[in-house]
Amino acid sequence: MHLPAGITSPSCGGQPPNDYADTFTLPWNDLRAVEAAMEASRNDLACVLMEPLLANSGCCEAQEGYLRGVVDLCREKGVVSIFDEVITGFRLGLGGARDYFGVQPDLSVYAKAMAGGFTMSAIGGRREMFDVLRDGSTIHAGTYNGSSFNLAAALTTISILSREGCYENMHAYGYAVRKHLEAEAERRGIPLITCGSGSVFGVHMGLNAPPRNYEDTLKTDKALYKKFHRAMLERGVHLLPDGRWYVGAAHTEVELHLVRHAITESLKTVTT
DSSP states (O other): OOOOSOBOOOSSTTOOGGGGTTOBOOOTTOHHHHHHHHHHHTTOOOEEEEOSSBGGGTOBOOOTTHHHHHHHHHHHHTOEEEEEOTTTTTTSOTTHHHHHTTOOOSEEEEOGGGGTTSSOOEEEEOGGGGHHHHTTSSOOOOTTTTOHHHHHHHHHHHHHHTSTTHHHHHHHHHHHHHHHHHHHHHHTTOOEEEEEOSSEEEEEETOSSOOSSHHHHTTSOHHHHHHHHHHHHHTTOOOOTTSEEEOOTTOOHHHHHHHHHHHHHHHHHHTO
């Protein structure tokens, strides 16, 4: 099997390189790279697995036609398309990213977001994808399968998220925070870009345009963001250190006001 450039390698100790012998990584938002990989691998490619919003790597948004293009290529070549919705599932909407973006892959995988942080995972997709379980070709097992506590947490979480206006509010708050961040940064002459969705977005200092892929995110001013991160913490707002922001159903106008004030005051400190 001849693979294109982008061979996956271990990112920390304890990961044998051989574990990645049959896995390779492609640049996000590059449909031609996906097509070339499929041609190079001929009939040996099992699946294409990707986040529909690159949440783990800067919240880079898929360019117009990219998600649909990847799924269509997979169908054409007989390759399984999989959305990793561990982050986006039940954050973007009850139907996850496949509903939010209107693209239906062969499989989607979900996890703790559907149970409010409790141990939970789920797989959904086309019926024929599950034939290997029905005919016994493979098994499905898990330590927490059927756990009443976790199922109760999932049912409660989904019940809350199903309330009228829940997602509209989450997305509105997220976009309000992004708008305030960008406006305050511009006022102080700080290069700052946000990208993603309303409830899941990334903040990149030092960039003048939204990142197209992970490589673009490496150009961010990490030292400046670290200073901003600490300033926000001192004002009662704890942020993830990688620039990823989440908005939840528990957030209200009260939290929005707190965050806006913290942003304004924190950005003052990074420029002094």
